[in-house]
Amino acid sequence: MEHNTVTQMRFSGFGGQGVVLSSIIFADTLTKQGYNVVQTQSYGIEARGGASRGEILFGKEEINYLKVVSPDILLALSQESCDKYVKDISPEGIVICDSFYIEKLPEINKKQLFAAPLTKIALDELGNDLFTNILALGFINGITNLVSQKNLEEAVLARVPERYYEANRKALQRGYEEAAKLKVN
Amino acid sequence: MEHNTVTQMRFSGFGGQGVVLSSIIFADTLTKQGYNVVQTQSYGIEARGGASRGEILFGKEEINYLKVVSPDILLALSQESCDKYVKDISPEGIVICDSFYIEKLPEINKKQLFAAPLTKIALDELGNDLFTNILALGFINGITNLVSQKNLEEAVLARVPERYYEANRKALQRGYEEAAKLKVN
């Protein structure tokens, strides 16, 4: 049916990893690129401990599906969220994992799975795991190339405090590069 | 029309004269005598200063008129209430006035008007104008003979504190006698 022209994305992790913010930034970028976009997220207690979630639906037509049902792209930054959501992905859907926290990677078609120790890279190379979510954005875009990396960077900078501009730029770039590595393999 | 088999009474005066209580007592008595009775009264600020009001509808049939529109019997203990309500009385209706307070008696058919200085009698003979309302009850019954004087007395005693039994009995009787005087005239 027609609604399949809408792409569904889910960003997931535990509270504090900033997956909601990264979903907003990605949605900002899609907006900028002229897509129709709907972004939603988990709220309340749900959003604190356990699994936190940001979701995007986008496409060229009017979006009247307001809920992500089977993500075409799933980002999972924690074991829990990975286990919980991997079964929802669409037949061709891809899963992007932080292998630092996800010790048990999902058992799916290898072609659909992209993993890297995102938090570890953030800790080691950027000095703080707070940048993991932005690093993940770069990583996602590196894999999917859904948006222009420049637009994505602008969107990031519009949502973070000025004193962190540099670190975030670096994180975004580093994530993108990490994806490139995978592709080469 | 049939509803005219219902008799309408209005007891009026200024706040503190006890007209509401006397209407309740009269309604009690009517109840005892097997009538269907509806008693209503003024409430709130209306019932404090200015005119206070107790009303009765009674008859042998079911009463579904819930409002006194044109009293067959009007008791007025103050000039204000007299002036205000006298125009409502039914064609044959009678008006009973406390001439102590009502210096300007209403200009109606003499046959329909019964006046006596009720408060004055209460003050002079019972030592307190608080008994005026009960005295008025006796007076009304003396004129109308609607209920048995014995039932009326029982009804009075059921609604007043025991220490005032004697005074109230006297007041009731005295009112009744005052009416007798008028009839003789």
Added chain:
Amino acid sequence: MSTAYKVQINRKWCKNCGICLAFCPKNVFSFDEKKKLQIVNEIQCSGCLMCEKRCPDMCMKIIREEE
């Protein structure tokens, strides 16, 4: 030249509560038979204004008159 006071009651507003009467140090007031406030001793009024200030209905007025 002595000072006298005129005591005025705004009858339209007065509710004959008796508060002025009760606390007038000069017994200027009394009730009539119908519990209506009367000025019975205006000449004694000392102009203390207690009646005017305590009146809950703003209907008492004490007017100072130089004689």
Added chain:
Amino acid sequence: MSTAYKVQINRKWCKNCGICLAFCPKNVFSFDEKKKLQIVNEIQCSGCLMCEKRCPDMCMKIIREEE
């Protein structure tokens, strides 16, 4: 006969908040790389119970062991 203490963490309930760690007078705890609470110095534990009593998740238990 000396007194020793066994430090038990109920891992299912522990949220790795670090409150026990921060205020332990004997530095019994530390965080690992993933900010997970570790017992690194059980032997030093003095049994003061501050960790057990302050734990917001009721998941710390200090067991006194007579040796």
Added chain:
Amino acid sequence: MAKYELLQGNQACALGALKAGVEFCAGYPITPASEVMEILAEKLPETGGRFIQMEDEIAGMGAIIGASVMGKKVLTPTSGPGFDLKQENLAFAAMAEIPCVVVNVQRSGPSTGGATISAQGDLMQAKYGTSGDSPRIVLYPNSVKEIYGTTITAFNLAEKYMTPVILLMDETIGHMRENVCLDEFDNVEIINRKFPDVAPENYHPYEPDETGIVKLAPFANGKGYRYVINGMHHTIDGMPSLTPENIYKTISRINDKVERYKEDIWQWEEQQTEDADIIIFAAGCVSRSASEAVKQLRAAGHKVGLFRPISIWPFPDEPLAKAIKNAKMVLVAEMNRGQLIHKVKEIATDNLKVVPLNIYDGTVIMPEHIIQSIKEAAK
């Protein structure tokens, strides 16, 4: 021989509550409802019950629910502005399935309006005053005697169906005295909520048996039934839960029971509807005038009848549909700007004329008004 006495409507409510076994009353004064609690303040100590005047209506509603949780039969009386304030906790009672009786002696609104003025302005609010879907049983007597009986029914339904019940009254009837005979209530059935019949280990307070009605053990029952009562969507144990299943179950259970047992709850009166061309639809005090109008119009040869809902919610739609099946016109007489008329219209078929009569100036609709409206509409 039948013993008649003169009772005020509000007094009949208080006495009916005592007959039903009320044990706790908390409230906040408001005209024209205050007498209900004033009388209970006087009488409750005699039966070991308790009355407390709370700091506001919200607290009054809260306190009675608290007492009901302890197993007591409870009541709070109020009127318009106070009823507004009770809505949040009323919804709590519906959600947590705590029986209680809320009396609303209607006055003229909106807002402070007229405290001593009669109006029928809260008929829709009684059903729809709270956010979300929650069930409501609303009874609306039209005489002092009926107030007594209906108050008992209100308690019975609350306990039977584990839900709040609203007793709506008119200022007119609440403040009126009538001669009544209460003999017939001597042996009236009194219903008490059921105690769990499973062992504490197997007890899930919010898991009803096939009747659909939960059995909530009073707190501190000394028998080991300990659980959580909670106004969030909840599990069968009362624990907060927001899964679609638990949300669905909670909302369904609290509402379905009233739907399922509506025939047990419905109460209405019909006068000469069988052959009537014209049916007057009226509730509360207006139905008294309507009765009189029917009498007079019948006497003048018109085929007129009366349909009076006593339970206004759940709305007796099937009985009404039956009653009006052969009528040509329904006159809906209300002391408001048109409230229950929406329910009548919902039921009315295309060929039935539904005519409103609305008086909302504080005066009671009189038989003459009704007669005139019918004559005009019939023209």
Added chain:
Amino acid sequence: MAKYELLQGNQACALGALKAGVEFCAGYPITPASEVMEILAEKLPETGGRFIQMEDEIAGMGAIIGASVMGKKVLTPTSGPGFDLKQENLAFAAMAEIPCVVVNVQRSGPSTGGATISAQGDLMQAKYGTSGDSPRIVLYPNSVKEIYGTTITAFNLAEKYMTPVILLMDETIGHMRENVCLDEFDNVEIINRKFPDVAPENYHPYEPDETGIVKLAPFANGKGYRYVINGMHHTIDGMPSLTPENIYKTISRINDKVERYKEDIWQWEEQQTEDADIIIFAAGCVSRSASEAVKQLRAAGHKVGLFRPISIWPFPDEPLAKAIKNAKMVLVAEMNRGQLIHKVKEIATDNLKVVPLNIYDGTVIMPEHIIQSIKEAAK
């Protein structure tokens, strides 16, 4: 070129309010509405406005009315349990004819229910939540962009008709972000309440001219228009009065104006209703799914249309009646147990089939649900 940005529904509401000229916001936090006031707390100081978090919802409602009396444009945001608490003062605003905007971002009830759960449970309450008859303008947008515009309309209608206006939202839309372009609102009309046009000596605040709308001078206007604002029935000078005339006048005036200008207030959307056999009736977020369903069903050759009320009160009955005139069936899809369906049934003629679709487990009704319901009902 049109500039698109990503906005959250609640944010669009706050920004729309600022565009409309909001000057004062008071409220009490509650999920899922809090963002509206959080954003206003940040932005209002920039325009010289004021925000205050009050001690509860009652006070929030009171404070905005107080500020509106001073001539300010005001708003308070809330949700279910808070909306319950605002009812009494909401009725005051309606009675005293004080413009204000109350935002209710609906959550799942009854009672505390589920704070982060989407539901359409307050549609009837929005109209009938208060005691007495009082008017209600209730707007119900279905997208982030429409929230922005509708918030402006809400302020305009409040000021124009001197009455509270309720902006209903869904948790789903309030918490959702969408790409929107606000360019078209650059020159949107902004309406401000009228100042009296008679001299102070001749001024009777509650005596409207032939338009039926009162002109209340802001208090402390420095021009000598001094008067009483009062929630009791009142005279044309605002003084409390309980004469039948004044009761009648007050209740009529506040309600009639909304009735009289309903065509100006009504807003609705129709999609392919002209030739439709089946019409989906849906509001708020459900209408988005309904839109999608129409698209898919039309693609499959079914004559299906959509009627979406934007102003749910006053209910657009005439437009709806027109839209469904030739239809055979209306599917009323609601995230509750059936609320606006009562209005649809009221209007429906005998030969129109009115079919409910109710999902109230916290999940949003999806296009598939609607398609399936239609297929089943059409069997």
Added chain:
Amino acid sequence: MSYLDYIKEKQFPLFTCAGCTHGTVTNTFLRVADELKLDKENTVIVCAIGCAGRIPTFLDFNVLRVTHGRALAFATGVKLSRPDVKVIVFMGDGDAVAIGGNHFIHAARRNIDITAIISHNEIYGMTGGQYAPTTLQGFKATTAPYGMIEPAFDVCELAKGAGSTYVARSDVYHINHLHKVMKNALTHKGFSTLEVITSCPTQFGRRNKMADPIKLVERIRDITVTQTAAEKMSVEELKDKIVIGEFVKTERPELTEIYEEKLGKLRKN
């Protein structure tokens, strides 16, 4: 100008019962208003439901009469949106500290520049004589047919605990004292609380063997003691007495001023 210039003469007489000393508070207020030359135009009076709450509708100011208990909530909106306006709130004791208790303590906490004048008649007058949270134990009311059970609030202590920066109590017998403290309350910057002991012959007096208005004023005379006198009295002697005087007189930054100071600079235009 006379003090009667502040009322709407045409609306008089007052609706109150004979001897209701709520009116005495009004009397004093009018005199103080006259003395302070209160600007009718720039003063807003907020009041609500109850006998005390209805009286202000007879005054010639901007008068906002709201829902029972909520006057201070509305007043907060009035003052915060127009800090230049003088705001005075009249309340009955039920209005102020029963249903309105929360708004009262929060207005006090905020130290918003509003004067709250509370007429303490120990009863719900308007609704027919139910007990108030100020009714002293043992006294009768329709809802306390056996005498009041609950302990009463000390309204001034409550105001103090909540942070009111001016707190005083006076009564309708000590009329010059009332005048003085009302003037202080009205000129205080910040939230000021003035509790005035008044009397309700109709609903309180009648049920407590003091139906005559005079009896109630005599009672007030007899049970009130000044702070200075109270200091010299024993706890035993002070039982059943009510102390009048000024209990708190402090300075703290006022809410609308803090707002302006902290946020004024954000204003763009």
Added chain:
Amino acid sequence: MSYLDYIKEKQFPLFTCAGCTHGTVTNTFLRVADELKLDKENTVIVCAIGCAGRIPTFLDFNVLRVTHGRALAFATGVKLSRPDVKVIVFMGDGDAVAIGGNHFIHAARRNIDITAIISHNEIYGMTGGQYAPTTLQGFKATTAPYGMIEPAFDVCELAKGAGSTYVARSDVYHINHLHKVMKNALTHKGFSTLEVITSCPTQFGRRNKMADPIKLVERIRDITVTQTAAEKMSVEELKDKIVIGEFVKTERPELTEIYEEKLGKLRKN
């Protein structure tokens, strides 16, 4: 018995955020309950909405969790209808003294035998970080983006002004002090108020540069002083400090006892 016998283990872990010290209050309560051998059957815990208000649903008592702010109103019905039952009320600061302020002062006035334990985390945790009436001036919250403007309540002063017969404050750092005063509060006859300074890393900490739970507990350690220490400190030194200790410990007749004493004799049967 261990203190964990008073919880529903199956429902654990708690829903709270990592390092939310509301849980520490629970921890202490369980230990005190264990020590006092509280009878689960005959104890009713009332709580409402908010993070602090949700925790009691995890305890193994009769738990009544009601509408936001109304716990004490419901609890009054519980206690008055069953005076033999022990009633304990857990509240957040918003719950207790914002929306629930009126019920709080009235329960205190009535001196009804209920223990109110208020977890003061200076914020609305559950709803995402709006300011509370206890938020100190200058601190940030979602609704105080420029720092809190309004003055805060001193909850203990408020309780005292309202008539609470036991009033104490403690905190989650001084855990043994907390234990002691909680025990005193729970064994006091009459209305007892215990305010506990807790911390909310997620909503308060994050916005005020103390996202790490440890930082907030350190802050509590640093800003609290005992009564004895406070007595020796100057006003200047006490600025920004919070005093912990027992402020009121008095005896007054308890409400349900007065009821029984005055009205018990009317009982017929």
